Amino acid sequence: MTTENGRAPVHRKAYAAPLSRALTYVLLIAIAIVVLIPLYVMIVTAFKSMEEIRTGTLLSLPHALTFEYWSKAWNSACTGLRCEGLKVGFVNSVLITIPSVALAIAAGAVTGYALSFWRVRFANVLFTVLLIGGFFPYQVLIYPLVHITSTIGLFNSLAGVIAVHVVFALPVVTLLFRNYFATIPIDLFKAARVDGAGYWRFFFSILLPMSVPMIAVAGILQVTFIWNDYIVGLVFGGINYAPMTVQLNNIVHSTYGEREYNVEMAATLLTSIIPLLVYFTSGRWFVRGVASGAVKG
Amino acid sequence: MTGVQLRNLGIRYGQVEVLKGIDLDIPPSEFIVLLGPSGCGKSTLLNAIAGLQDVAEGQILIGSHDMTNVEPKNRGIAMVFQSYALYPRMSVRGNLSFGLKVAGTAKPEIEKRVANAARMLQIEPLLDRKPSELSGGQRQRVAIGRAVVRDAGVFLFDEPLSNLDAQLRSDLRVEIKRLHQRLKSTMIYVTHDQIEAMTLADRIVVMKDRIIQQQGTPDEIYNKPANTFVARFVGSPAMNFLDAAVEGGDVIIDGKAVRITSALQAPLANGRKVIVGIRPEDVVLHAEEAASGVAVEVDVVEPMGAEKLVWCKRGSIGICAKTSASVSIKPGDKAWLGLSEDRLHIFDADSGKRV
Numbered sequence: 001m002t003t004e005n006g007r008a009p010v011h012r013k014a015y016a017a018p019l020s021r022a023l024t025y026v027l028l029i030a031i032a033i034v035v036l037i038p039l040y041v042m043i044v045t046a047f048k049s050m051e052e053i054r055t056g057t058l059l060s061l062p063h064a065l066t067f068e069y070w071s072k073a074w075n076s077a078c079t080g081l082r083c084e085g086l087k088v089g090f091v092n093s094v095l096i097t098i099p100s101v102a103l104a105i106a107a108g109a110v111t112g113y114a115l116s117f118w119r120v121r122f123a124n125v126l127f128t129v130l131l132i133g134g135f136f137p138y139q140v141l142i143y144p145l146v147h148i149t150s151t152i153g154l155f156n157s158l159a160g161v162i163a164v165h166v167v168f169a170l171p172v173v174t175l176l177f178r179n180y181f182a183t184i185p186i187d188l189f190k191a192a193r194v195d196g197a198g199y200w201r202f203f204f205s206i207l208l209p210m211s212v213p214m215i216a217v218a219g220i221l222q223v224t225f226i227w228n229d230y231i232v233g234l235v236f237g238g239i240n241y242a243p244m245t246v247q248l249n250n251i252v253h254s255t256y257g258e259r260e261y262n263v264e265m266a267a268t269l270l271t272s273i274i275p276l277l278v279y280f281t282s283g284r285w286f287v288r289g290v291a292s293g294a295v296k297g
Numbered sequence: 298m299t300g301v302q303l304r305n306l307g308i309r310y311g312q313v314e315v316l317k318g319i320d321l322d323i324p325p326s327e328f329i330v331l332l333g334p335s336g337c338g339k340s341t342l343l344n345a346i347a348g349l350q351d352v353a354e355g356q357i358l359i360g361s362h363d364m365t366n367v368e369p370k371n372r373g374i375a376m377v378f379q380s381y382a383l384y385p386r387m388s389v390r391g392n393l394s395f396g397l398k399v400a401g402t403a404k405p406e407i408e409k410r411v412a413n414a415a416r417m418l419q420i421e422p423l424l425d426r427k428p429s430e431l432s433g434g435q436r437q438r439v440a441i442g443r444a445v446v447r448d449a450g451v452f453l454f455d456e457p458l459s460n461l462d463a464q465l466r467s468d469l470r471v472e473i474k475r476l477h478q479r480l481k482s483t484m485i486y487v488t489h490d491q492i493e494a495m496t497l498a499d500r501i502v503v504m505k506d507r508i509i510q511q512q513g514t515p516d517e518i519y520n521k522p523a524n525t526f527v528a529r530f531v532g533s534p535a536m537n538f539l540d541a542a543v544e545g546g547d548v549i550i551d552g553k554a555v556r557i558t559s560a561l562q563a564p565l566a567n568g569r570k571v572i573v574g575i576r577p578e579d580v581v582l583h584a585e586e587a588a589s590g591v592a593v594e595v596d597v598v599e600p601m602g603a604e605k606l607v608w609c610k611r612g613s614i615g616i617c618a619k620t621s622a623s624v625s626i627k628p629g630d631k632a633w634l635g636l637s638e639d640r641l642h643i644f645d646a647d648s649g650k651r652v
Contacts, residue, residue, distance in 0.1 A: 185454075187382035190349045191443075195396030196370030205395070209386035 026040065046265040053261050069260070073267035077260075079242075079250035086267055089247030093227055093274075095158060096243055100165035101222045105215060107166060108173025113203055115174070116181035117189050127178065134171025142235055149236060156238035164232050169225070171216050180214045181207070216285035224275040245269045299360035299373060299450030299483055301346060304635065306355035307347055308338075308482040315341055316507050319355070325450075328477050333504035334530070340455055342504075346485060347376050347453050360450060371450075375444035381436040383428040388438050389415075390424045393446050402621040415443040416482040417476070424576070434465040441476070454486040470496060474572045490530045495519065503527050514634045525649040528574050528642060534606060536574045537616045540646065543569045548643070551614055553591050556638050570646035579640035580618035582607055583633040584626055590633025595626055609634065 003288035045053060046069055075085040082088070111130075115123050145164055146155060154160035184207070194200045233243035242250075248271045252264050298591065306319040316338045323329050331339040342348035346357060348369035357365045364372045366433060383392050393414060397407045415421045418438045428436055437457060442453055454473070460468045474497055477484050488494055494501050495515045502512040503526075511523035520530035528536045541548035541555075543565040548557050551574060557573070565571070583590050593609035593616065599621060607618045609632060643652050 112516075185380050185382065187378040187380045188384070190344070190347070191376065191378060191382035191440075192348060192384070192395075193349060194369045194374065194376045195443075196368075196399040197395075201399060206384050214339070 013200055042265045042269060046262055046269055048262055050258065050260065050262065070266040070270070072260075073251070073263045073270055077251045077263055077267060078254070079247040080247060086244060086247055086251070086270055089242060089244035090270075091240050092233075092237070092247075093244040096161050096165065096233065096237070096241065097223060097226045097274075100162045100169070100226050101219055103162065103166045104169035104173050104222050105218050108170055108209065108218065109168070109177045109208070110203070111174045112177030112179075112181055113207060115178050115209075117186075117202075118199070127174075130171050130174055134175070138168050139231065142231070148233065155236065156240075158237070158241050161233060161236045161241055161243075165226050165229070166169040167171050168232070169222050173222065176218050176221075177211070177214060177274070180211065184210065216282060218280055220282050220285070223278050227274050300327075301451055301483060301485065302356075302358040302361075303342075303346070304356040304358070306342075306345065307353045308341055309353040310349060312528075314507075317511065321482055321502065321509070323483060323485065325483055326481045328474075328497055329487065330494040330498035330501050331485065331487045331504060331647065332489070332491060332501050332530070334489055334512075337504040338507040340506050343455055343485060343487045345455050346451075346633065347374055348372050352472070357633045371398075374448050374451045374453055375447040375449035376453040376455065377437075377440050377457045379462075381428070381433075381440045381458050383430055383436055383439055383443075388425050388427055389442075392428070392439060392445050393424075396443070396447055410448065414442040417445060417479070418442045418472075423607050433461050434469065437461065437469060438472075441473070445480070447474070450482055452482050452484045454484065454488075457486075459488070459490070466493075473497065491533065493540050495531070501531075503530065505530075521651070522574075522642065523651055525572060525574065525644050530643070532576055534577055534617050534619075536642070537580065539573045539575075539614060539616070541571050541573045542543075542569060543567055548573055551589070551611055551620050555591075555636055555641075557641055557643060565643075565652065567632075571652065572644040572646050572649070573636075573641035574639060574644060575636050577606065577617045577619040579637050580616060581635035581637065582609075582618040582620045582624065582626070583635065584630070585623065585633070587633040587635060590635050593632055593634055595628050595630045595632055597628060598626060607632070 003206055041058055044060070044062055045058075047065060049063075052063060061286075073085060074087050076083055077085045079086075079089070114120050115127050120126065145167075148157040149160045149164070152165055168217065191201065197205065226245075228245065229243065230245045230249070233241070234246045237243060237246070248267050251267050301323040303321040303323075306316060306321075307314065308316040319342065331342060333339045341350055345352050348364070348367060352365055355365075356363055359372055384395060387395065390411060393411045394407045396422050397410065402410075412421075412468065420435065420438050420440060420442055423431060423439065423647075428439070429578060431439065435562075437460075441457070445643055450627070457473070458469055461469065470493060470555055473484075473486075477497075486493075486497060495518075498515055500512060501515055501518045503510045503518060505526050511518060511527045513521075518531055520528060522531065522536075525538065529538070537551045541550045543549075544554070544567060546556060546564065547554040548571060549555075555573070571609055581590075586592075593611045596610045596615070597608040599606040599608070605622050605624060605626075605627060607620055607621050607624075609616050609618060616634060620626075644650060647651050
């Protein structure tokens with residue numbers, strides 16, 4: 001585009017001086033090592049037998065490749081009184097995460113849409129209140145929420161956990177969508193109104209197809225946030241709907257006798273596998289979505 | 298065919314009055330251009346006609362029906378936007394047919410109308426592309442096609458050519474004019490470009506500071522500007538303005554008497570302060586001394602191919618003259634300017650109004 005305007009394209013300085021480049025790399029590699037060593041220790045430990053672990057060679061590779069401890073963590077580790085492994089928690093986490101994320105995105109997108117394109121009365125006040133809500137540490141709200149959910153009969157239920165997650169997700173998801181919609185030219189909205197599209201028609205036919213990157217961003221944020229959540233699941237899920245994180249904690253903290261580090265490491269890695277997968281497979285979408293506000297066309 | 302009438306139209310943003318008391322009568326099939334600098338309220342007016350802007354007072358009649366509070370889709374209008382405003386995730390075909398689909402038009406009818414519009418605007422090969430795969434000119438053609446498909450009595454154009462480069466702009470300008478000749482719809486066209494206004498309009502409405510300054514044919518606007526604003530805004534390069542005082546039948550410009558009687562309807566009182574306007578093409582430039590001419594010094598010469606613009610100065614006064622390219626003259630030369638009496642525009646110095 002710049003050349004079309006008759007202006008010379010602007011070149012960013014492509015290469016820094018060799019020394020500062022080398023320093024940058026040294027620093028980055030050092031930080032990467034610091035971050036990756038604990039992960040490495042976790043992975044190798046999950047494959048070692050307890051005898052091997054007791055020798056104290058933290059960084060050495062395991063002698064034999066066995067998935068015994070992974071299988072135990074998944075199938076038969078004791079989480080309190082029950083010894084059915086993490087798989088129960090995994091199922092619970094899936095049951096909690098999928099509807100929570102879907103509902104949070106749906107509600108946030110519609111709210112953001114109403115706040116950005118339709119001149120809702122007191123839209124700015126509403127938005128500010130929503131944002132202030134987002135800044136409250138949610139631990140503060142646990143007690144009143146317990147009261148509310150138990151009054152309306154949602155306490156200790158799957159629906160209760162989901163409802164609480166959606167409420168907590170609403171400020172940030174609404175903010176994401178409102179700000180994204182604010183970058184969309186108002187002429188598009190006007191053109192659609194002249195074409196006869198109403199509130200929902202414009203939302204579903206035009207806005208939503210344009211919002212795929214933002215849906216991905218909100219999805220990634222919320223999947224990791226809700227999957228990693230501990231306190232909401234612990235408080236509102238009761239025994240039947242304890243998510244994977246709560247069960248992991250039970251495995252790690254409630255074993256009697258010898259602590260099975262290998263099983264604990266395997267359990268921890270299993271629990272974190274979903275957020276890791278989400279990051280690795282959708283990082284590209286995430287970056288694109290975050291940057292999409294700056295790109296026109 | 299559909300005419301549009303605005304009656305005492307007023308628009309407010311909260312407490313701020315944006316437009317007030319606008320009366321405008323647009324007969325069927327007229328091509329009317331709302332011309333003015335940015336912020337003059339012309340786009341707001343267009344949005345109000347489209348139904349995209351709430352009206353605080355007054356009435357909008359389209360085809361002699363009161364449409365003041367009617368939804369945009371039911372007003373029988375179509376609109377083209379400066380930013381094209383194409384639906385980015387739909388193909389060109391999808392863009393053209395969206396409005397008809399929403400209205401529940403039968404499929405064969407949609408196909409017929411889309412094919413018609415595509416042929417008219419020569420966008421048939423583009424029908425299955427996405428807007429992002431089109432150039433700016435193609436996008437605006439599609440946007441115009443989307444308006445054509447609606448089969449509306451009134452077309453609204455909101456600076457449709459402002460995002461295009463000069464070549465495309467003049468191509469599409471002709472295209473829009475051809476479209477008007479063919480469809481004979483009423484067209485209301487907003488622009489800040491006086492050349493677009495002059496070339497397209499049957500009638501121009503010049504606006505400034507939310508007020509209609511003058512309305513008339515391009516010829517009237519150009520040759521009888523109602524005030525100094527209109528005179529300066531229309532025409533390129535702009536009209537020359539000279540401060541002067543009346544004395545007898547003459548005005549005295551920088552000590553030199555120029556006869557103005559024929560430019561006036563009635564004689565002016567002696568000593569009255571006026572502004573004398575003259576367009577560059579009405580200034581006659583003599584390279585040799587002429588008795589009736591005003592002596593000036595040439596400051597800058599701009600060759601424009603067929604013509605030359607010669608910027609002259611006399612003391613602190615600057616005057617631009619348009620001459621034929623064959624006149625050889627260079628900066629620093631002396632020259633003599635003749636101001637043709639019947640081409641002078643006389644404005645009141647205080648109000649800026651034509652006298």
